[in-house]
Amino acid sequence: MTDQRKTLPASYYTNREIYHAELENLFCRMWICAGRSERIANPGDYFLCEVAGESLIVTCDGDTIRAFYNVCRHRGTQLCVEAEGHFGGPIRCPYHGWSYGLDGRLVGAPHMDERAFRREQYPLHAVQAEEWDGYVFVNLAPASQPLAVQLSALPGKFAPWGMRDLRIYKRIGYEVKANWKLIVLNYNECLHCPLLHPALNRITDYLSGTNDPPEGNYIGGSMELRDGAQTMSVDGQLRRDYLPGLDQDQRRRVFYYAVYPNLLLSLHPDYVMAHMLWPQAVDRTRVVCEWYFHPHEMAKADFVADDAVEFWDRTNQEDWAISELAQKGISSRAYVPGPYSPREGLPSAFDQWILGRERRTDTLSPVPADLTHGEG
Ligand code: FES
Numbered sequence: 083m084t085d086q087r088k089t090l091p092a093s094y095y096t097n098r099e100i101y102h103a104e105l106e107n108l109f110c111r112m113w114i115c116a117g118r119s120e121r122i123a124n125p126g127d128y129f130l131c132e133v134a135g136e137s138l139i140v141t142c143d144g145d146t147i148r149a150f151y152n153v154c155r156h157r158g159t160q161l162c163v164e165a166e167g168h169f170g171g172p173i174r175c176p177y178h179g180w181s182y183g184l185d186g187r188l189v190g191a192p193h194m195d196e197r198a199f200r201r202e203q204y205p206l207h208a209v210q211a212e213e214w215d216g217y218v219f220v221n222l223a224p225a226s227q228p229l230a231v232q233l234s235a236l237p238g239k240f241a242p243w244g245m246r247d248l249r250i251y252k253r254i255g256y257e258v259k260a261n262w263k264l265i266v267l268n269y270n271e272c273l274h275c276p277l278l279h280p281a282l283n284r285i286t287d288y289l290s291g292t293n294d295p296p297e298g299n300y301i302g303g304s305m306e307l308r309d310g311a312q313t314m315s316v317d318g319q320l321r322r323d324y325l326p327g328l329d330q331d332q333r334r335r336v337f338y339y340a341v342y343p344n345l346l347l348s349l350h351p352d353y354v355m356a357h358m359l360w361p362q363a364v365d366r367t368r369v370v371c372e373w374y375f376h377p378h379e380m381a382k383a384d385f386v387a388d389d390a391v392e393f394w395d396r397t398n399q400e401d402w403a404i405s406e407l408a409q410k411g412i413s414s415r416a417y418v419p420g421p422y423s424p425r426e427g428l429p430s431a432f433d434q435w436i437l438g439r440e441r442r443t444d445t446l447s448p449v450p451a452d453l454t455h456g457e458g
């Protein structure tokens with residue numbers, strides 16, 4: 083049956099209250115992709131991420147991935163400022179030197195009266211952290227469901243790409259003047275490809291491929307490579323071996339999935355690309371794009387990958403520019419919701435998911451009192 087749904091009202095892209103409600107109800111209560119676990123391969127390695135304005139430290143304690151609020155328990159000072167690095171010993175506050183183990187325990191608190199003061203009462207505020215297939219996810223809600231529940235069928239579906247084994251080749255950050263949802267919407271339809279991405283459209287037919295029926299916390303599908311094209315690169319040619327787990331059909335397609343709320347996964351025959359979305363304001367989003375390749379390929383003397391990076395960097399910029407125009411137009415008093423075509427089922431499904439989550443917020447677990455009142 084024809085999908086006659088319309089786009090969302092302007093307020094979903096312009097209203098600060100709705101934006102903050104999304105941060106609270108989605109980004110503070112769902113599992114958020116923080117980055118690759120290979121960035122914290124060794125104990126003491128860390129990187130920072132910022133979820134809904136909260137700076138988090140993601141680190142490795144032995145075999146355990148841990149995440150903490152970047153907040154000292156003494157007088158609240160932010161502990162780390164470098165985006166990534168390595169703790170050679172305890173995590174030390176730059177203000178008065180309180181120090182914490184990689185498990186978050188307070189191990190040093192100079193000048194405190196040890197008779198009246200119990201270190202064990204002042205560990206770093208921990209955040210849940212789990213790993214899936216090479217990606218670290220964090221969750222600010224202490225009583226959330228396990229990550230596996232949120233991901234549902236995805237781990238099995240993506241197993242052939244062996245993402246855990248791949249390694250980062252390149253990371254590019256973009257500042258996009260558009261609401262984060264416009265970036266998700268744009269990612270999930272290719273009706274814009276002929277006009278906006280002529281290079282991409284030469285490699286995959288925008289009307290090809292199939293979408294999964296929308297369900298759960300993700301949407302996506304695949305597109306077929308045109309005859310003569312082998313992967314998404316500047317000329318469609320393959321310069322690396324296929325990823326080892328792919329069958330013949332998977333070698334002829336590119337798979338695009340939005341894993342709600344902040345991860346966009348693009349699975350190619352010979353590499354994987356991910357976008358992580360970090361909302362900064364109702365009309366501004368930081369997008370971090372990473373490209374992953376198989377280490378066997380990266381070890382080859384003639385390994386090249388800039389063909390894939392350049393192709394997508396250009397395509398990304400085309401997408402960000404049109405998303406910024408969408409933000410501007412939607413912000414006009416003249417904007418009213420417009421009709422989706424039958425081929426815009428995924429964007430429409432994302433809108434419905436947003437509306438559905440809005441209705442569910444009263445059933446979600448609240449932020450614990452000790453974090454809302456700043457005592458513990
Ligand atoms: S605020 Fe961190 S040691 Fe004082």
Ligand SMILES: [Fe+2]
Binds near residue numbers: 269274275278279401
């Ligand atoms: Fe696009």
